[in-house]
Amino acid sequence: MASVTALRSRRRLPVLGRRGAFRLHASTLVALLAASSAPTPVYALYQAAWHFSAMTLTVVFSAYVLALLVALLTAGTLSDHLGRRPVLAGALLAEAVAMAVSAAAQGVPELIAGRSLQGLATGVATSAAGAALLDFEAPDRPGRAAVANGIMPVAGMAVGVLVSTALVQYAPAPTRTVYLLLLVLFIAQAAAVRLTPETARTESGTWRPIRLLHLLRPTITVAPASRPGLALAAPGIVAAWALGGFYSSLGPSLARLIAPHAAHATGGLVFFTLTAAAGLAGHAARALPARTVSLAGAALLIPGALLTLAAPHLHSLLALFAGTALAGAGFGGVTQGALRLLLRPAAPGERAGSLATYYALSYLAMSIPVVLAGLLTNLYGLQASVALYGATVVALTLTGLIRAAHLPHKA
Known part of the structure; x- marks a missing residue:
């Protein structure tokens, strides 16, 4: 009996401590969102090689987002029931x-297929990794953990x-190199997840097919105690x-115009400016009251959108990057x-579901307007699309700020 126990002990995988596991899951969120933005500088190369329109570009972009939404709405709570470790490891392998x-994509259909699979994997992985951080x-x-969940994605x-932009500029095979590097990273992270202790209270019988089908029903789950906060922040999030x-x-496309x-x-540097400013603003505001940070961020979106809207009329890249930086600070x-x-x-048992709902709202707000903007660009041109987009964001933000002023301060 002692020899069997010793053998099992030798076979047992080492387990990361709390600090190591926290850092691993933070790095996983960074990698997942890095993979989501990596194609942005590559899209211009795809357009030049495959000769597709702005509308097609927004369809490719939205394929990822819509697949991610499906995953969040159906599988966002899986790690609360099946365990963080198996769900996250499986999602990371799917990401690879x-x-x-x-x-390997040779055309738009393969690109859409890859982005759709990536969206499904990311939807499952982000809610699991974010909940594990908590x-x-x-x-x-x-x-x-809440600060990390806010900063790590941006x-x-x-x-x-940034890395993809550098690879497009200097690396051979720029439409492949970035994906291959990410593939290796996701495999390594999937292996590392096995070294973390399981923190979710898994349910007996959860793996049975009938039980899994029940868990995969589309649902919107928000912790009751979190609903006032979501109501306050929702317009700004959108x-x-x-x-x-x-x-x-x-x-x-706007930079080229x-x-x-x-x-x-x-x-590529336009989007980098947005996300870098968002990350810096989020980090700088981590000690301030959450309500104040959320509303101040929403207010910054207005000058950011207006300056971006003015940039084509001014023929100024400086105005574009300044507007983008302001919008990024607001985003953060x-x-x-x-x-x-x-x-x-x-x-604890409500974390993955609440995070999935947040990401579902976020990516829904990210995808539908972009598809409409692509359609408007095809019909009326990019400049008209930018004007309508910016005006809509400003109107929505003002509505949210006015509404927030009438909500109880405890929200």
């Missing part, structure tokens, strides 16, 4: 497969677009992520404040 499909939060540093988007979608998909002879890297404030309002009151 998606990178392989995208690297599980592994150090007791003596409360609130750190930091990931910034890193993804406005911020709608702007994020615009900069991600059409930002490079303003400066047709600028380097390819310029388009909105996401930081909203996640703290949403996650702090949630019980």
